[in-house]
Amino acid sequence: MSTPLALKIARDYGTPAVVIDMDRVERNIARIQAQCDAAGLANRPHIKTHKSPYLARLQRDAGAKGITCQKLGEAEVMVDGGLDDILISYNLIGEEKMARLAALMRRASVTVAADNPTVVAGLQRAAELAERPLSVVVECDTGRKRAGVETVAEAIALAGQIAATKGLSFAGFMLYPTETGWREAQTFYDEALNGVRALGLNASIVSTGGSPNMKNLGKLVGATEHRPGTYIYNDRMQVAAGVATLDDCALQIYATVVSRAAADRGILDAGSKTLTADPGGGLDGYGLILEHPQARIARFAEEHGFLDLAQSNTRPNVGDVVRIIPNHVCVVVNMVDEVVMVRGDEIIGTLPVAARGKLR
């Protein structure tokens, strides 16, 4: 059983195909922008999810103040595509990066994050090469054990180092609180703010992160902007986090059932080189098949998705084209050079994933 659109996608592009519904994309963009507006926060969407200047411009035109990039190479693609207000939420390091960062600073408003003195010391070189000041925010870890200084004292010291470094200006703080850790984040931020004020500095940017944190928007008193990424497409993780419904999932993988080796087994033509082995934070299986929600994408070969149909009352036939909501949409987008755009049942065309693979 395949939908009419699935048959059209298979005929025109072949499978597996990564398909985005622009009606849903636009609805997601508008909804999250409205939530940021209502919370009095600037919206600075993270483009790692879509990696497309076209979609970043849609986000900007809907009201986003600027964008967030994780890698310098992503930022370069976005500036090429007409975006001009960029936060690179990443520790950039090394002379190759500094030369590229300097070139970018001449073309756009760029702020970077740092979480340690070595990175801050190195950033001086970019400002020197660009012959203009570089804004730097201090990344703070407030419980996730990812990037970011762990203590208030380090945050204050790093702000002081930034302010004292020729060519750099302290711009504020970047945080990514855990979904339940907003009180701790508030305490951290309040103390860090007091500390930098004692140094005669101020935090003009206080940036919070994450689509899962949309439900906590505005909880951090003093925040100036939010960096949601995944919301433009959504995925099983966002649905599990309670911030999206299946109808909000704008990206689906269309895959063909290429084998039914046994009654309780099947094989999709989408494997780990399409859906990725991202476990989605402990979700069951590697994606949700809309036509067969009880079927489990149990494991992968590189180009095969192995279906466990034992618990599924409905079972696909060889040749069926099915639609899959991925566990983690950001990593799936990064597998393909282009996505197919549709509106409802209408195919519009393809959209390049221009910053795909920009890992440097």
Added chain:
Amino acid sequence: MSTPLALKIARDYGTPAVVIDMDRVERNIARIQAQCDAAGLANRPHIKTHKSPYLARLQRDAGAKGITCQKLGEAEVMVDGGLDDILISYNLIGEEKMARLAALMRRASVTVAADNPTVVAGLQRAAELAERPLSVVVECDTGRKRAGVETVAEAIALAGQIAATKGLSFAGFMLYPTETGWREAQTFYDEALNGVRALGLNASIVSTGGSPNMKNLGKLVGATEHRPGTYIYNDRMQVAAGVATLDDCALQIYATVVSRAAADRGILDAGSKTLTADPGGGLDGYGLILEHPQARIARFAEEHGFLDLAQSNTRPNVGDVVRIIPNHVCVVVNMVDEVVMVRGDEIIGTLPVAARGKLR
């Protein structure tokens, strides 16, 4: 602590960079070709590992009979690159695929695999469009529960269907025995061969698979060719399987330590969008850091690799460039548009991963 080459790579290309050592590549190509020659088997390397026509031509020039591709899109890139004897070890299905397959058949010698009647019935269309016969091998599952018919009876019936289908010719069997299941595979094959002979058919191709199976080369009596893939680069899985040493690992990811948030933690600039979340069949961590073999790449964000240094006596500093042997090299190669080629400490240049992302 970074090697001189690591510093050169970081300066010339930036990190993370995927680097292949051509001395090791050539040595791996020669060694496995010699093993196939000694076993009296044709070598038909699987190009999913490197996705490069240049490297496929090196394999051919070293004695490989032809190549194996998993996806039609890979095969198209390889034929564009001058390869002309291709096994597509995959169930191809749908009119879009048949049109492309027909076009390819006009340009190269193509054999495809099939494991079910629906696929076989569909392949007729490609032969019709190409106006030439299509060779089809029957894929047999002998224990892995991947693709392939599960029973001898199905294998024989499918061979009969192929032979009876206008435009198709039965070419033989494709198997991928488990590392310990060669006796079962032999029984399956012997019975299937008897069965097809009773139909007046013969198996001119009997193809076995897998780099981990290099240690079993020649065990299947009657095999005509082998399809090793990963051996050209090797990885932690191959080392764990006992078919390669660390010195045989020709591909390394060069990554920079961008943060040391705490004494027992560190962060690489290579995350799941570089190293992939492939668990490598249960290996500990997501890669081996040559400079710090006790450091554990414990988890990922998309552009961050989180190091657990608790058990590591040596600990990197921020700014160090380290070399990583990945768990599963085939999926890492597919993340990047090009790899950097070196010989020992000399940088040669870059090589496009021409068939990257060819998932259709």
